[in-house]
Amino acid sequence: EAQVTQNPRYLITVTGKKLTVTCSQNMNHEYMSWYRQDPGLGLRQIYYSMNVEVTDKGDVPEGYKVSRKEKRNFPLILESPSPNQTSLYFCASRLTGGDGETQYFGPGTRLLVL
Amino acid sequence: AQKVTQAQTEISVVEKEDVTLDCVYETRDTTYYLFWYKQPPSGELVFLIRRNSFDEQNEISGRYSWNFQKSTSSFNFTITASQVVDSAVYFCALSEAWNYGQNFVFGPGTRLSVLP
Numbered sequence: 001e002a003q004v005t006q007n008p009r010y011l012i013t014v015t016g017k018k019l020t021v022t023c024s025q026n027m028n029h030e031y032m033s034w035y036r037q038d039p040g041l042g043l044r045q046i047y048y049s050m051n052v053e054v055t056d057k058g059d060v061p062e063g064y065k066v067s068r069k070e071k072r073n074f075p076l077i078l079e080s081p082s083p084n085q086t087s088l089y090f091c092a093s094r095l096t097g098g099d100g101e102t103q104y105f106g107p108g109t110r111l112l113v114l
Numbered sequence: 115a116q117k118v119t120q121a122q123t124e125i126s127v128v129e130k131e132d133v134t135l136d137c138v139y140e141t142r143d144t145t146y147y148l149f150w151y152k153q154p155p156s157g158e159l160v161f162l163i164r165r166n167s168f169d170e171q172n173e174i175s176g177r178y179s180w181n182f183q184k185s186t187s188s189f190n191f192t193i194t195a196s197q198v199v200d201s202a203v204y205f206c207a208l209s210e211a212w213n214y215g216q217n218f219v220f221g222p223g224t225r226l227s228v229l230p
Contacts, residue, residue, distance in 0.1 A: 033218070035220075042118075042223050043220040044220075045218065090159060092218075102149070102164050103149075103161075104161065105151075105158065105161075107157070108158060108159075110157075
């Protein structure tokens with residue numbers, strides 16, 4: 001089944017404790033992206049990657065890091081989480097050509113930073 | 115700059131009523147794509163439709179229909195004979211072809227509640 005998976009789905013942590021949210025897709029998509037969703041703001045892009053070893057900042061990159069060492073994986077790293085990073089996070093992927101404009105989303109990760 | 119506006123924050127209807135969710139977009143590009151996604155209470159994002167800027171034909175899929183009007187920069191979504199299972203947050207999104215990387219902009223969403 002074609003899908004984007006994220007782990008963990010739910011996470012409670014404390015300020016300053018480094019964490020990683022994993023994202024993996026099995027559709028051989030070149031493009032992957034991370035979003036955060038906050039009430040009244042919709043989804044805002046954190047980082048994106050056009051392909052392996054190619055990443056760039058989105059609209060709200062502060063406090064986050066990413067890496068793209070393999071095509072299928074795109075982990076999101078919070079080196080020192082703060083309460084304002086409490087949010088719902090989505091990973092997404094798509095092709096970069098043809099009918100590639102449609103993004104497919106993972107199930108989401110709910111993060112609470114105390 | 116690209117922008118998507120969904121002026122209706124919340125809508126409540128009674129089951130079997132028709133409901134239209136509004137989406138207005140701004141873009142400087144002539145080639146772009148518009149999307150609707152559904153987010154049910156379980157939280158996942160479900161892709162509903164993609165429309166490119168060169169295709170203004172309206173689309174119908176079962177009880178769902180979409181009206182794309184470039185003249186008013188709108189891409190409205192209508193649910194006919196609404197059902198309780200339609201209760202969700204609906205997002206409209208815009209992707210400009212020229213800005214291929216950082217190009218997916220979402221509206222703030224409209225929360226639809228369908229009451230039995």
